[in-house]
Amino acid sequence: MVRKDLLKALRRIQITTNRLATQQLSGNYASVFKGQGLSFREVREYQPGDDVRTIDWNVSARMGHPFVKVFVEEREMTVMLLVDLSASQRFGTQGGSKIKLATEVAALCAFSAIKHNDRVGLIMSTDQVEKIVPPKKGQKHVMRVVREIMGATPERGGTDLKVALETLMHVARRRSVAFLISDFFSPDYSRALSLAAARHDVIPVMLTDPRDTELPDVGLASFEDFETGESVIVDTHSAEVRAHYTKQMKRLQMEQVQLFNKLALDHCVVRTDRPYIKPLRDLFARRARRIRR
DSSP states (O other), rough: HHHHHHHHHHHHHHHHHHHHHIIIHHHHHHHOOOSSSSEEEEEEEEOOOOGGGOOHHHHHHTTTEEEEEEEEEOOEEEEEEEOOOSGGGGSSSSSSOHHHHHHHHHHHHHHHHTTTEEEEEEEEESSEEEEEEEESHHHHHHHHHHHHTTOOOOOOOOHHHHHHHEEEEEEESSSOOEEEEEEESSSOOOHHHHHHHHEEEEEEEEEEEETTOOOOOSSSEEETTTTOOOOEETTTTHHHHHHHHHHHHHHHHHHHHHHHHHTTTTOEETTTTTHHHHHHHHHHHHHHHHHHH
16 A cells, blocks of 8 residues: 555544544443552541551551551553454455454554553564554554554464464563454464463454355355465355355354353454444443443
C-alpha cells in the first residue's frame, strides 16, 4: 500500500473505530476491565467496622489512638494487542481480508483503552516475532500502533501462536489485558496459552471467513495454502467433498473454542462478512454479567 493510500485508510479506521469506541464500548470497557492492585492514598482515624489489618501501627503509636491506611484501586491498565500476521490472514472472500478485520478490531480496542488513560502495546508475529511496540498512552501512540499493523510486511508466512504468547510473558511484567487476534490456524499452543492466561487477562478474538468452513460449488478448483505454498486440486462439485471439508474445518474451530472454555477465557468470534462491533459488545456484556454475580 503506497503511503497516500495508507494514510487515507488509517484516517478512515481512526474515524470509524474512535466513534464506535465512544458510542458503543466506552461504558462497558470501564466496567469490565478493572485496574490492577491498590495504591496507598492516606491515613485516617480508625472507625468502628474498619479492617484491623489496615491499622498503621507507627502512626497510631505517635498519635496515641488508632489510624488506618486507606487504599484506592489503580484504574490504569496496560492493554496488549497480539496480532497474527501469518499468510492466512491475507485470506478473505467477503468484506475484506482477515488482516483488515484484525486491524479494525485492534484499533477499536486501542481507542477504547486510551479513552480511559490506559497504555496500549503491540506484538505482531508469524512463526517469529515481527514487531514489538512498547505500551504507551495517548492518541498519537495508538495511531502509530494501527499504522504498524496496516503497513506491516512480515518476513515470514507461517503461524505459531506460542511465539506471541511467550513474548507477552517476557515483555509484560505486570498483569495486562491481552487481546489475541488470530484465525488460530496454528500448531499446538495450548500450554503457552494456559501459562499466559495464569498471569494475564487473555482474550482470544477469532477471525473467520465464510470460506473457512464452506467450499463453493465451482467444479475442479486449485487451492493454495498461503503459508506453505502447497496447492491441491479439489472437486468442489462433489457434495461429499464439500461436506467433509465443512465437517473438518468446523471441528478445528470447535477445538479452539473448547480450549478457551477449558481455560475459562472470555472470547469472541468475528467474521469478515459481518459487523465486528456486536461480537465485541456481547463479549463485554458477558464479562459485566459475570462480574455482577
